[in-house]
Amino acid sequence: MLQYPGGAVRSFCTKLGLLDPLGLPGNSIRTAKYTLLSFLPVNLFQQFTRVANMYFLFIAFLQLIPGLSPTSWVTTVGPLCFVLFINAIKEISDDLGRHRSDAQINNSCVTVLRGHEEVLSEWKHLQPGSQIPADLLFLSSSDSADLCYVETANLDGETNLKLKYCYRGTKIVASAVDARTVAASSWVECEKPNERLYVFEGAVVKADGTRDALDVANLLLRGCTLRNTDWVIGLVLFAGSDTKIFRNRVRAPRKVTQLEQNMNFLVGTMFLLQVFISVLCALGQNAFNTSRLAQMWYVTAPMVFPDLAPGGGAVLVQFLRFMILINQLIPISLYVTLELVKVMQCTLLTWDLHMYHQESGTPFLCRTTTLNEELGQVQYVLSDKTGWSVSGNPSSD
Numbered sequence: 389m390l391q392y393p394g395g396a397v398r399s400f401c402t403k404l405g406l407l408d409p410l411g412l413p414g415n416s417i418r419t420a421k422y423t424l425l426s427f428l429p430v431n432l433f434q435q436f437t438r439v440a441n442m443y444f445l446f447i448a449f450l451q452l453i454p455g456l457s458p459t460s461w462v463t464t465v466g467p468l469c470f471v472l473f474i475n476a477i478k479e480i481s482d483d484l485g486r487h488r489s490d491a492q493i494n495n496s497c498v499t500v501l502r503g504h505e506e507v508l509s510e511w512k513h514l515q516p517g518s519q520i521p522a523d524l525l526f527l528s529s530s531d532s533a534d535l536c537y538v539e540t541a542n543l544d545g546e547t548n549l550k551l552k553y554c555y556r557g558t559k560i561v562a563s564a565v566d567a568r569t570v571a572a573s574s575w576v577e578c579e580k581p582n583e584r585l586y587v588f589e590g591a592v593v594k595a596d597g598t599r600d601a602l603d604v605a606n607l608l609l610r611g612c613t614l615r616n617t618d619w620v621i622g623l624v625l626f627a628g629s630d631t632k633i634f635r636n637r638v639r640a641p642r643k644v645t646q647l648e649q650n651m652n653f654l655v656g657t658m659f660l661l662q663v664f665i666s667v668l669c670a671l672g673q674n675a676f677n678t679s680r681l682a683q684m685w686y687v688t689a690p691m692v693f694p695d696l697a698p699g700g701g702a703v704l705v706q707f708l709r710f711m712i713l714i715n716q717l718i719p720i721s722l723y724v725t726l727e728l729v730k731v732m733q734c735t736l737l738t739w740d741l742h743m744y745h746q747e748s749g750t751p752f753l754c755r756t757t758t759l760n761e762e763l764g765q766v767q768y769v770l771s772d773k774t775g776w777s778v779s780g781n782p783s784s785d
Contacts, residue, residue: 444467468720478730523607523608523626525623526608528559543611585636588607590602590625610634643759667707674702738753
């Protein structure tokens with residue numbers, strides 16, 4: 389069997405009921421970050437990557453040690469839980485939008501060949517062997533020259549139209565049923581799924597053993613937009629996570645705004661200052677107790693935890709106590725206020741009538757609630773295009 393640059397070949401037959409035996413995935417996609425099971429651990433992990441949240445968790449842990457804290461743990465745990473809750477609600481709201489977008493795409497209907505009939509099917513139920521547009525072999529089109537035009541802006545940013553040529557063995561057919569009849573005794577061998585957008589190698593193997601070579605000009609990729617062509621017929625080669633657009637998909641990094649970076653730096657600086665003050669106070673108290681405690685007959689010390697006799701243990705305990713006492717150097721109320729402000733800003737942006745597109749009835753859509761402060765801070769616009777920027781509305785000035 390032939391070997392191609394993508395690895396071992398994969399083959400499947402176009403006959404009804406004989407799909408790829410490798411158990412390849414369907415055409416369903418998922419771009420959302422969370423599921424019901426992963427939301428809590430993943431969200432908490434991301435939230436505790438913030439320096440402030442780690443700091444308040446550390447203070448709350450110290451306050452929960454019996455006898456150590458001079459203040460109640462409620463003053464720290466309560467606001468911290470509120471901040472985590474607000475952030476979780478924001479993430480749920482953002483991810484629900486991604487789930488809705490995924491559902492809209494997965495539930496889109498296309499015409500699929502079932503037996504000898506063309507029926508409507510949802511994208512998420514498609515598998516290699518079905519005649520629908522995913523990463524598919526181009527079989528026929530409405531164009532008299534047996535070609536079609538596609539726009540690949542979603543793949544490579546190019547808006548100019550590209551020509552695709554149908555497989556020559558099925559260029560005369562005008563329906564999926566006819567294509568099935570022509571190709572009933574043929575099958576496709578092609579490279580394994582890979583991320584190369586501009587390279588494809590495969591072949592259509594006929595019953596007599598002859599091969600018709602295929603290349604990237606015969607391949608319609610998922611994410612392309614059909615232009616100047618009424619319809620196309622194709623055979624799905626790669627579906628869902630095997631498509632080239634998903635193979636090129638990079639996991640979105642966690643975005644940190646400049647404000648949050650500055651706040652992390654300030655929190656780190658204030659924490660070091662807090663440690664320095666606590667060390668000085670603990671050493672000062674230990675020195676005072678060493679020189680004066682014996683003379684102060686009216687002060688009784690049990691000499692057990694947490695009131696230890698002067699020494700290294702007493703210094704450590706008093707250091708932790710002072711850390712708890714002066715933890716207000718880093719105000720948790722600042723983060724509570726900041727999260728509430730972000731939520732209100734997103735709400736006001738959605739309600740803004742100046743950002744409402746009346747012709748399409750589309751309001752402002754806030755896809756994330758964590759980058760508000762970055763709006764309007766564009767300093768440079770880099771472009772490889774030349775010419776004037778014009779409006780699509782001919783009546784615009």
